[in-house]
Amino acid sequence: RSILLINGPNLNLLGTREPEIYGSTTLQDVLDLAQKQAAELGVKLQTFQSNWEGAIVDRIQEARTQGVDAIVINPAAFTHTSVAIRDALLGVDIPFVELHVSNVHTREPWRHHSYFQDKAVAVICGMGTYGYTAALEFAARHMKLKKK
Ligand code: DQA
DSSP: OEEEEEEOTTGGGTTTSSHHHHOSOOHHHHHHHHHHHHHHHTOEEEEEEOSOHHHHHHHHHHHHHTTOOEEEEEOGGGGGTOHHHHHHHHHHTOOEEEEESSOGGGSOGGGSOOSSTTTOSEEEESSTTHHHHHHHHHHHHHSOOOOO
16 A cells, blocks of 8 residues: 655745745745645655656656555646646546645636646645645545555
């Protein structure tokens, strides 16, 4: 039972970037909490952040060879631009949850479109960093993960 959490560009700045939109919790806080939660849920959690589209594509491809069962991804700005990351997720055929800290639907119109939403098992947005907790809980408890 193995889950991969991917964070896209500028999420390394979480907690300091536009705190009125994204809050003051840092990415490290999010990852520490997620690891604790994964241990409680009895799942293996791998995490990856990159500002580079191709690096995210490579990491998704690697997930298949590692037997990752589910992906939780905040594609950040690539949500609205990346056919390549969409194709990578479809190519490895690993079910995924799309996650956004902010409610993208209350923001600029161009943030309303996502290259992922029609293929995601679930989409979470507007819960702040609690969305990571919700996504992990959902992935671990409700997505079909292999037994061992
Ligand atoms: C985001 C929303 C995106 O529109 C934005 O480009 C981000 C973060 C979010 O978590 O709310 O970088 O994915």
